Amino acid sequence: MLETKVCIVGAGPAGAAAALQLAQLGIQCVVVDKAVFPRDKVCGDGLSGKVITALNRIDPEIARRLKEANFKVNSWGVTFVSPARYSLDVGYRPDYNSENNAHKETPIGYVCKRIDFDNFLVDEIKRRPEITLLEGVTVDKYELKADGYYVTGNKDFKVKADLLIIANGAHSSFTKDVANITMEPKHYVAGIRAYYKNVSGNNPDNFIELHFLKSLLPGYFWIFPLPNGEANVGVGVLSEAVRKKKMNLKKSMLDIIANDPVFKERFKDAELVSNIEGYGLPLGSKQRVLSGERYMLTGDAAYLIDPFTGEGIGNGLYSGRIAALQAAEAIKANNYSAAQLAKYDTEIYRILGPELKLSHRLQKLIKYPWLFNTLMKISSRNKQLQELLSCMFYEVDLRKKLAKPSFYVKLLLNR
Ligand SMILES: Cc1cc2nc3c(=O)[nH]c(=O)nc-3n(C[C@H](O)[C@H](O)[C@H](O)COP(=O)(O)OP(=O)(O)OC[C@H]3O[C@@H](n4cnc5c(N)ncnc54)[C@H](O)[C@@H]3O)c2cc1C
Incomplete structure (x- = not known):
């Protein structure tokens, strides 16, 4: 049986950030993921400025390597389109000006497929001798004893940890069964995503597009430009509305692409180059208890997705890093009690709370x-x-x- 101070379940953005921040602090950890990387994750693939900010705080070298990576496109802003089709371009930088290129010195948003981005993070994990990464291991049992958490999974995986960082995404059984956080349709979005080639009419500065079409309210249709003439196209709608209106998101999306006067034209020469896949988005529109005796929840397992933009990667990275900093304090104090770890909640809601509240307001x-x-x-x-x-x-x-x-x-x- 492996013994470790910290075991991180999930090596997506939240788990990877936690592991990398711990490594920076000289703390060893075990990271376990059910997938073998590179692996896909259903997502819009939009990385806002928060991603670079978070990586920069963990280690500026990681941020530098991401900036140099060629698997992404640089994006300089967002186009919002209202139900009556008023369109508003918002540059990520306040000095954005489409007429000159000054803003282009520092792109702060990217679009890249998660299969590439998450593999980039796992490669960063593999660089660090402080991190033991186990891939292809599904954790299925958590047992809290007086001296630590005993975690088991397939492939004879067994680890005893002083502390758990839970980062296993939107369908985390730990979140449901141990932390008692359950899915509430008014704080949850259902999303689907597809890859298309040759969609026309994209913004020359690769703005991501959020179209709040009447038929989808309170959700939206998106087009995010990717390298090689591809685009991530999808739909996200509040689960409460999906249930109430008995919506079929796949049908709605295909209907928009085939029949909406604007999109029919833009998708005239487009080709669907993937399956259309769906996944849940647990929203941070409600404050929850994210820690307890010997554990902290991070990323989607902590319901931290922005309720307005649907962004969860940045918050995943932020929460993973904050969990690592709190883990370091707990280790130093040799105290893994719920009271000690409650500082994690305080930090999360101090840093991310105001923005989640604002986004909830905008969502309403x-x-x-x-x-x-x-x-x-x-x-x-x-x-x-x-x-x-x-x-x-x-x-x-x-x-x-x-x-x-x-x-x-x-x-x-x-x-
Ligand atoms: C349709 C859709 C569109 C989205 N668009 C965007 C977007 O454009 N921009 C954005 O920022 N966010 C977007 N999001 C949200 C974003 O995908 C998530 O917020 C983000 O992936 C959260 O990261 P995470 O590390 O918490 O979880 P995940 O990325 O889900 O990673 C969890 C990891 O845990 C592993 N795991 C799960 N169960 C187990 C287990 N039992 N044992 C071991 N390992 C396990 C998984 O294999 C996975 O690698 C979107 C989400 C959806 C569904």
Whole structure:
């Protein structure tokens, strides 16, 4: 039986970030994943600026290697399209200007297939002698004893750990059975994704596109440009609405592509080059207890996906890193109690809480198409608001302004 201070279950973005941050701190760990990498993960493949920020904080060399990787496209912003088809381009950098190339010095968003991005992170894990990575091992049992967690899986896997970092994604049984967090349709999104080739009309600066089409509200249809003329195309809708309206997401997406006047044209020469696959998005629109005796939940296993944008990779990396920092404190104090690890929750909600709240507010706004249309209409004429929206992605303190309801009231009154 292996013995370790920290065992990380899952080697996706959250688990990889935790392991790499622990290695940076000189702490050994065991990472176990049911998949053998490279492996696919159903996703939109959009990496916002948070990804580089998080990797940079773990180790600037990892961020540098990602910047140099050729499996991704650089993206400089997001196009939001409202139900009445008001379109708003928001550059990731507040100084974005499509007329000149100044902003291009530092792209802060990327689109890359998860099979490549996650394998990049696993390659980073493999560089570190402090990390023992076990692939192809499905963990199926967790037993808490006085001296630690006993974790078992197939291939005779057995490990005793002082502390668990749970990073096994949206379908984590630990989250459900031990942490008692269950799926609630109003805090969960159902998503599907497909790869297409030759979709036309993409933004020259590779903006990712979120189309809040009437038929999908409160969800959206997306097109994210990829290398080699491919695009990640998908649909995400709140599970509550999917159930209520008895929606078939695959049918809805194919219907949009075939019949919507705008997309019919853009997909005229396009070819579907993958299966259409679905997966869940556990949203951070509700605060939960993310730690307990000898464990911390991270990434999707902690329900940390942004409820407005659907972004979970950045929050996965952030939470993995925060869990590693808290693990280091617990090891130093030789204290793995729920009270000690509650500091993890405090840190998560201090750092990610304001933004999750704001996004929840924006998500609710989508339920009122007229308000959403109005906001988009105003925004397209209001430079200050555009800059603020950029800040949402660029991570400056101004973002806090956006979390205040008074901001929207003033905006609507002063238009
Ligand atoms: C349709 C869709 C579109 C999305 N689009 C975007 C987007 O464009 N941008 C964005 O930022 N986010 C997006 N997300 C969210 C993003 O995919 C997740 O937030 C992100 O993958 C979370 O990372 P994670 O490390 O927590 O979990 P995961 O990436 O799911 O990794 C979990 C790992 O745990 C392993 N595992 C699972 N069970 C076990 C077990 N029992 N034993 C051992 N290992 C196990 C898995 O093999 C996997 O490698 C999207 C999600 C969906 C479904």
